[in-house]
Amino acid sequence: MDKLLEILFTTEFAYSIFRVTTPILFAALGALLSNRAGVPNIGLEGIMLTSALVGVIVSAYTGSAWIGLLGAAAGGMLLAWILAFFTLQLKTDVILGGIAINAFASGGTVFILYMLTGEKGTSSQLASKMLPEVHIPLIRDIPVLGPILSGHHVLTYLSIISAVFVYWLLKHTPLGLRIRAVGENPKAAQSVGVRVKRTRYIALVLSGLFASLGGAFMSMGYLSLFTRDMTAGRGWIALAAESMGRSTAVGTTATSFLFGFAQALSNALQLLKIPSELIQTVPYLATVIGLVIYAWQRTRKAQKGG
Amino acid sequence: MLKLKYFELFRTLAVVLIALLLTMLFILLISDNKLETMRIFLAEPVSSRSHVGNVIELAIPLIFTGLAMALMFRMNLFNLGAEGIFFFSGLVAAAVGIQTGLSPFVHPLLAILAGGAVGSMIAFVVGFLKAKWDANELVTSLMFNSILLGVGLYILNYFLRDASAYTTSSYKIAATAQLARIIPGTRVHTGLIVALLLVVLVYLFVYKTRWGYELRMTGANRAFAEYSGIKTGRTIVYVHLISGFIAGIGGSIEVLGMHPRFDWTALPGHGFDGALVAMLAKNGPAAVVLSAFFLAYIRVGADMMSRYSDVPAEMLAVIQSVILLLVSADQFLKFWKNRMLLKEAQKNG
Numbered sequence A: 001m002d003k004l005l006e007i008l009f010t011t012e013f014a015y016s017i018f019r020v021t022t023p024i025l026f027a028a029l030g031a032l033l034s035n036r037a038g039v040p041n042i043g044l045e046g047i048m049l050t051s052a053l054v055g056v057i058v059s060a061y062t063g064s065a066w067i068g069l070l071g072a073a074a075g076g077m078l079l080a081w082i083l084a085f086f087t088l089q090l091k092t093d094v095i096l097g098g099i100a101i102n103a104f105a106s107g108g109t110v111f112i113l114y115m116l117t118g119e120k121g122t123s124s125q126l127a128s129k130m131l132p133e134v135h136i137p138l139i140r141d142i143p144v145l146g147p148i149l150s151g152h153h154v155l156t157y158l159s160i161i162s163a164v165f166v167y168w169l170l171k172h173t174p175l176g177l178r179i180r181a182v183g184e185n186p187k188a189a190q191s192v193g194v195r196v197k198r199t200r201y202i203a204l205v206l207s208g209l210f211a212s213l214g215g216a217f218m219s220m221g222y223l224s225l226f227t228r229d230m231t232a233g234r235g236w237i238a239l240a241a242e243s244m245g246r247s248t249a250v251g252t253t254a255t256s257f258l259f260g261f262a263q264a265l266s267n268a269l270q271l272l273k274i275p276s277e278l279i280q281t282v283p284y285l286a287t288v289i290g291l292v293i294y295a296w297q298r299t300r301k302a303q304k305g306g
Numbered sequence B: 001m002l003k004l005k006y007f008e009l010f011r012t013l014a015v016v017l018i019a020l021l022l023t024m025l026f027i028l029l030i031s032d033n034k035l036e037t038m039r040i041f042l043a044e045p046v047s048s049r050s051h052v053g054n055v056i057e058l059a060i061p062l063i064f065t066g067l068a069m070a071l072m073f074r075m076n077l078f079n080l081g082a083e084g085i086f087f088f089s090g091l092v093a094a095a096v097g098i099q100t101g102l103s104p105f106v107h108p109l110l111a112i113l114a115g116g117a118v119g120s121m122i123a124f125v126v127g128f129l130k131a132k133w134d135a136n137e138l139v140t141s142l143m144f145n146s147i148l149l150g151v152g153l154y155i156l157n158y159f160l161r162d163a164s165a166y167t168t169s170s171y172k173i174a175a176t177a178q179l180a181r182i183i184p185g186t187r188v189h190t191g192l193i194v195a196l197l198l199v200v201l202v203y204l205f206v207y208k209t210r211w212g213y214e215l216r217m218t219g220a221n222r223a224f225a226e227y228s229g230i231k232t233g234r235t236i237v238y239v240h241l242i243s244g245f246i247a248g249i250g251g252s253i254e255v256l257g258m259h260p261r262f263d264w265t266a267l268p269g270h271g272f273d274g275a276l277v278a279m280l281a282k283n284g285p286a287a288v289v290l291s292a293f294f295l296a297y298i299r300v301g302a303d304m305m306s307r308y309s310d311v312p313a314e315m316l317a318v319i320q321s322v323i324l325l326l327v328s329a330d331q332f333l334k335f336w337k338n339r340m341l342l343k344e345a346q347k348n349g
Helices: A002-008 A011-036 A044-062 A065-089 A094-117 A145-149 A154-172 A174-184 A186-191 A196-222 A234-244 A249-269 A282-305 B007-030 B034-046 B049-074 B082-097 B106-133 B137-160 B191-208 B210-220 B222-227 B232-258 B270-280 B285-308 B315-327 B334-348
Strands: none
Touching (some): A002 A249, A011 A044, A011 A145, A011 A154, A011 A196, A044 A065, A044 A094, A044 A196, A065 A094, A065 A196, A094 B270, A154 A174, A154 A196, A154 A249, A186 A196, A196 A234, A234 A282, A282 B137, B007 B334, B034 B049, B034 B285, B049 B210, B049 B232, B049 B270, B049 B285, B082 B106, B082 B137, B082 B270, B106 B137, B106 B232, B191 B210, B191 B232, B210 B222, B210 B232, B222 B232, B232 B270, B270 B315, B285 B315
């Protein structure tokens, strides 16, 4: 137990929370936008995974991590657009559509990887690039806080900027208002001239963009290559974070960090002599417990109110 | 009106046809030996007794998970927990199976029932959370899959692992617990009979009992069902119990029928495939058998293809997701239905 506390009260551990929260936060922001528009994007997990691979491939072939990032973003938005097309145009159930996107990603990425490299496990054959870390002047020199806040991956900073951006988008822009309106009552929104379908398209594609940034982080920051099923349920954890965060930008960000903490804890516990099989379940267990507490509170509130 | 009745069937067949054409297109694009690869994919699964056996062997677990998922989907519950339950119950059955001193009939029965009971209990947790507090069953069931995998591997490595085996696997399952082969020259086991029997039972349950009626009503419109006096929370819980049981005995039977030792170190994927089977079958119990065989057929075809040609089996993931998207697309071929309706109206008017 002493050893555990020793691990938890280090700057490295605090630093790692930011690091592992990044992909969850990105995906949770995607979940937030699509959910608020009334079209829950269950395909986040698959979009992340696909983007992780696209980023690696594009960066390897162009020799530029930044073009790789653009490629990942384009891939994620395309996949989200396909989901939008099927659900909005062809009336596929949005949940089933998301499940299909995930099914595609899980096997399709291995398929593409195999076609390009002849391997099915990792992209170690591809000389892909990593996105850089950013050392912030002044802040990095502050004792204790410096090593925690500075020196992060560029996408880690972008994820936090994105959270602020999504907050501003939903609260203070006409598009944000339209997204909230079509989510709350599409018929009412339509009656005052909001184009429901178009707004939902935008929300879904934006959710794909954020998820793809999370995916790019996985293969060009968290690790330096793509591995099979590397997102490991982060897209699902993000969905839980969004719903526990009561579908607000602030709440979603906070719960993303909570789940990030659980994940960082799970990583740190591997240093102790606890079976790794059990430790790996900690983030998922934390998610279930979080969801249940949230659901329990919500129904209790509803009963009191009604 | 006869034509309209078959519209759904036509549409499903159209989806299957598109999927097969797409597969051919992929092969044309990728393979160096196009015709041979196509032949392998389409004909190899039925080319010999043992290959047909492979198709049937694979269809058995898919029937179980397909039934389990069909019950969930019929309730509009998006619970994908069959995947984790299939794995974990398989482990439970193996744990019972490696014991000795039981008679050949009692032993597998005990192992399968243990697996089923554990499956029921796991599904109950998710169902209870859904019914009581409306916790999102999709997310909780997926989290449970990861948790079950972790706990299962822990049990395998620390309690059941045979150190003398070369790979990570349990002690040998006793001969008394293994399921008997029923078709010579194949590995098709008595699990097939159980699966088909279960299809009949689920059909009778869904269409001929009061509980089944409540299930269908709740699935169609929960609020309306609640108003007409159905305790929908209770319905959700018992559907979870039954569905978990089916997935559980499916996993148990798969292990006892096909595996001399328990050797899954990752989720086997049959649960997720069950979702595709259920959707292709439009959640009908009898149609689950057909769609399980279809999926097993193209799976075995893809497997043969990756073994004997230059196209990897993972290509099928792309095809499967296209099937998933199209089969649930309400508007797909709707124009055709509308034209039929119009013709009908003109004829009558």
